[in-house]
């Protein structure tokens with residue numbers, strides 16, 4: 001199973017609020033993402049520690065019910081209840 005390869009991304013460079021986390025969905029290979037707190041309007045939102053290289057994002061991320069994981073200091077841990085268990 002492919003790795004999630006999560007990374008911090010800017011949706012619109014120039015608008016610092018529109019930032020989030022993207023990863024590769026282990027179910028279908030699509031690009032999935034979660035917006036950070038600064039994102040205007042969208043809910044839910046995740047907390048980010050501001051670190052781009054080794055990000056910490058809270059709370060855990062449930063990718064459409066297919067993959068449940070945490071990201072702490074850049075390290076992915078797949079939750080035990082995750083349907084898909086990609087290599088972290």
Ligand SMILES: [Zn+2]
Pocket residue numbers: 025026027028032063064065066067
């Ligand atoms: Zn997914």
